[in-house]
Amino acid sequence: KQEVTQIPAALSVPEGENLVLNCSFTDSAIYNLQWFRQDPGKGLTSLLLIQSSQREQTSGRLNASLDKSSGRSTLYIAASQPGDSATYLCAVIGIRATDSWGKLQFGAGTQVVVTP
Amino acid sequence: SQTIHQWPATLVQPVGSPLSLECTVEGTSNPNLYWYRQAAGRGLQLLFYSVGIGQISSEVPQNLSASRPQDRQFILSSKKLLLSDSGFYLCAWRWNQGAEAFFGQGTRLTVV
Secondary structure, three states, X not given: OOOEEEEXXXXXXXXXOOEEEEEEEOXXXXXXXXXXXXXXXXXXXXXXXXXXXXOEEEEOOEEEEEXXXXXXXXXXXXXXXXXXXXXEEEEEEEOOOOOOOOOEEEOOOEEEEEEO | OOEEEEEOOEEEXXXXXXXXXXXXXXXXXXXXXXXXXXXOOOOEEEEEEEEXXXXXXXXXXXXXXXXXXXXXXXXEEEOOOOHHHOEEXXXXXXXXXXXXXXXOOOEEEEEO
């Protein structure tokens, strides 16, 4: 059974510092890995999708890497801003027959606070 | 472009009352549709998914049901709510199994 872990559970940094968020998964048989952002009381906003054949994806200040063999992904947010404060979730989609038509298996998230 | 709508945004219902949450996707056809629940302090749990009209699969046994009466409409229902049904319900869609997933803004359900 796939297990997704996010460390740390919470993170507080001063504005301007780079953020490094970690995600690990136990089963490397995945279609892709997706990073989301969730603001309090809101839905999930997709940040980046990394296909299993890719090593990284970039969008603006965000960069996500994927090492499928070691079961790890890292989300880097450069030059953090107070507006980056949110919970960040990673999720994987497995390719095994038991992985129910694209079910996203989520980590518990990392709560980020960027202080001015 | 594609958009996903969920309503209502918040709902307070008494125990034993019925429930109907609606999700609609615009700008696409034949999407895969999903209902997730996020309980306080817990991760997201997949409740139901659908790959086509009338095709519903349930991930976990529970007090809820889902229906897909139209291609881009997904409804979450209950005949009698329990206190344990409280939570944040999220609808999502994707093109296919390996594609990017997009979520709605969620419905906060409180059962009292």
